[in-house]
Amino acid sequence: MDAPLELTGLSGFYNGQRVLGPLSFTVNPGERIALVGSSGAGKSTLIRLIHDRVNDTAALVPQELGLVNALPVFHNVYMARLDQHSALYNLATLIRPFRKDRAEVTGILERLSMGEKLWKPSASLSGGQRQRVAIARALYREADLLLADEPVSALDGPMANLVMTLLQERFSTFVVALHDVELALDHTTRIIGIRNGKIALDAPSRDLTPADIRPLYD
Amino acid sequence: MLRWPNVPMSHSRTARTSLMFVAVALACLAVSDIAITTSNPWKDLLQFFLGVVTPDFFSSEGLATALLRTVAFAFVGVTIGALSGFLLALVYRIRIVRTFCAFIRAIHELFWALIFLQFFGFHPLTGVLAIAIPYAGIFAKVYSEILDQVDPEPRNLLPVRTGVFSAFIYARIPDCWEQIRTYTSYRLECGLRSSAILGFVGLPTLGFYLESSFSQGFYSEAGAVLILFYVLIATIPLWVRPKLLPLYVIASPFFLGDGMPIIWGNVKRFFTEDIVPAPLRTGYGSEEFWPWITDLVVNQALPGIWNTLVLTQIALVATGLVTLLAFPLISRHFGNRVSRTGGHVLLVIARSTPEYILAYILLQLWGPSMLPAVVALALHNGGIIGHLIGRQTNGIRLRPDAPKGVLRYGYELIPRVYPSFLAFLFYRWEIIMRETAILGILGIYTLGFYVDSAIQNIQFDKAIILILITAMLNIGIDSLSRRIRSRLALQTMPTC
């Protein structure tokens, strides 16, 4: 991402009622932003709205993950690059993946400790494993901005840290909704706190302590 | 009629609807023609059962061929129907496509066969298209419903420039493939039934031999045909294997038989002359046309519609009764292992015998009236719904001190399964009507009788108009049924 992303007038509606915004802020290249706030504050809505704005330039990990249950892990990850190949190539891959793609996807999965699950249908995976498949798909995607909604909620501490580190390595810029305050402070450069659909806090991570963020959850 | 421990609003609404349908059926019963006209129906029935238990498989060398043809027609017809239905499902959103599909599936396989017989004659295409066309309409509808239920999220997450085809095969198909597969193989069973009854209008399938031997009173031969048919249906899981399917699909077109060559001039003649109303064809114009169409409507269409509706309403409620009596036969909440096995056998026989064949048999045995048709429709459809409801009750866990017997039936199970029971029943309403119309070919005065008469008199113009009227009636009942189901918040999966 080369230019600052100016987000203005973001508003979310539910049943005709405004539940979020209007709010505006700018995402600068190289910024890693955590969205924090109590559940229902509008973080997921905000992630969606940003995704609608930037669309194809961002990799998205939604809370529902959006996996195709009947397909194996490989294909769920591979789907992130369907646009890079012809229909025929994709069809062939569906039947029998090419070695090059297989190696690349395997590499990503191995870093997530999922290497051995390559051919397992995603329906047969646990919650944490499914979450890692969605993350692998985002890592595989040819995009330089990441939008993720609670991407590590089902992972244990060490794994969550590992994933956040991987994301940090892969994406210079990201906006991630996180409910884990410690994780947010450790892996981001900027914290935006949402409360009642408005920005209640916007500050560099290094200037904040967990205590500064806690009021958002009251 | 049925009382619940405490009756919430929604139940009283379903109860009111049920009672209304029962009342309508009773009224229909009062004006209907229900009778056993043979002087000794039980003797014939006994002879028939004796025939079934002493089947004669070797009376006709044609039987094995007929079996092969039945399978071949079913495979080719269902394959073409499924492929074209699938393509139609992709554009099912378009209104004209939906209307088109509703129209082609509203016309029964036998009517399609009778139409194609007039210009393709005894060419395999007649049988293939007779199955493929209405099935395409049904497949289109069900496939599109299945496709619509697929989670849209994976699709939304794809890179924007992903091609339509790639997106489809990755994000749509995989998650509904299993459902598509299950439904398609289920339809194959229906296709075998359809294929068999095409024999009744002269195609070389099992129905051909059944009709011949039955009408001559050769009950052992008829019994053999029936037994072959049941075995064919019951062993589907054994011989229809995913790995063998491609072989069947590729090979079956070659086992349709040769029939008679198609003469394309006949096709043109049928569409440009035969089905043009006689007064217009002969150039007399509108002053002759109005009396012609009035006569057709007053003397054939209206009585046909009336009888079709009367018979449908009686058969619908009778189906409900049979279902309520039949499902305990296979439910684990009643009886023991032995009785349930017996129940399964009974229900398998009831649901795999096409109602057309059942009605034909009963008509031979009891003489012509609406009774054989009602019994046939109720047994067949009741067998299907009873099986589904029985299976559903097997998933119900009752508290350990739940009452037994009649109380368990009335207070524990019925309240739980009643909504899906009604859902299935209303779903089959349209199917029952389509069958009711077709049973007219057997001599009951429903629309099929007048269609058949017109065809027998080589008056295809009249036949086509009557078939169109039948289709409209079906579409009407279908949309009425859908409205009732959505009003009562009933959901169901498709059955055939």
Place this chain on the structure above:
Amino acid sequence: MLKKIIGLATVAAATACFAFSAAAETFVFTAIPDQDETKLVERFGAVEEYLEEQLGVEVRYIPVKSYAAAVSAFRNNQVQLAWFGGLSGVQARRLVPGSEAIAQGVEDPDFQTFFIANHESGLERMAELTDELRGKTFTFGSKGSTSGRLMPEFYIREAFGEAPDEVFSRVGFSGNHTRTIRLVEAGTYDIGAVNYKVWESQVKENAVDTNKVQVIWETPYYADYQWTIRGDVDERFGDGFKERVTQALLNMDDPELLERFPRKGFIPASNEDYDAIEDTAESLGLVN
């Protein structure tokens, strides 16, 4: 596996092609299914052999399930010759210009329909149709039959001035003559209208219990069955083919073969022999 499929497909395709090309050269005939199928197959299987021998071309009989199917097959040129009833012959010849009635049974110019009644109906033999019949149940044969539908309906309307379903309490169509006899014998219907030839042969074969069912009325004579051939057979099978078919039919003298129709022999026929039938059919609205 794939090899197997391809192999099988090739064999099957070859067979199919062969079958189609063979069909184009074959002279095909059919007959109205007025009787039990077994009888029809016996009878026309023998005719098939006979004609093949006489004509020197491949001859094939195809059985059909209805009178209309026989007419349609003839009209569509899928069969070139047919053994029709009076009415079906008229229908067929109206639809196929140039087609001709070429031979009829010795008995066919003076054909009859018998009204038969179940003993329990209490009906006795009568000189003309009387009001005794009112309110009984009645079955025709096939909807497209001359002796089983057209003529009996004509005489019922003439006698009562009403349609059959107004005279009788229940009117059915049995499908064919053998079945009419069986249904009346079983009491499914009180009365039935049946081809007198079929009745006589069933009585002769003891296939019917005359204590249970008997003839109560006979129609006046009318012309019925005939062989009808398409006008374009000479173009297709060579000059004089129609004449040869006609001669072959007229020369049929094998008693066993004739017995199966059952006819004493065949005599020449012409389209005009059936003008009266055509008028009757028109008056009942059975032809356009």
